[in-house]
Amino acid sequence: MATLLDTSALIVLLRRRPPRGTEGVAAAAEDRIRAGRALLASVTVAELLVGARDEEAESRVSALLEKLPVVAFDRDLATLAGRMGRDARRAGRVLPLPDLAIAATAVWIGVPLLTADSDFAAGSVLGAQAQPTDAWHGFELDPGSAVG
């Protein structure tokens, strides 16, 4: 089964020493990529390149990103992200737009999200509590995630 890689999963993979507690996320990200089962949300491409050290580093990061399928953030996904943000707000949780775009992408294509960002713990709760007609229905984390 495919997995959507959050930007945080790629950050811990790209660092020489992943932060304590995220080693499993880095290993899972590498495993999913090598197995050809990794997908990206388009916002992740932008976020990663914001953090590139210089042009040479950007070139190396881009070379890896070009090997991974990217799900475009179109009108349908924007609508779903908006509905998920609205439902989260009603539940007393505010999620940044990049998080919503990535969560919506995972729900839209029906795959789990691999992440090291603790903000997605709230999304995991919303997904677990969602009814079939709710925007968050189907959102789940890849078992390799670390959001504690």
Added chain:
Amino acid sequence: MQIMNGENMRTTLDIDRNLLERAKTALGASTYTEAIERSLSRAVEQAEVDALLNSLRGEDLVWSLDDLRAWRQVSHGDAP
């Protein structure tokens, strides 16, 4: 002998027939040529990804997970 025709090449290969049949079935290829091309394409793609992952230097990004979280929170205040 090799005969070049545009981007394609005709040549003679000594291939395990059983392996070729398995590849044709597993890959859903309709011809031996398609099975070989798909197999090569996958192998090359996999090798290129492996090489990219193995070349990671750990210094390509200037930010950490905390930087990412902070960046994501920039435009997000308290829940209205």
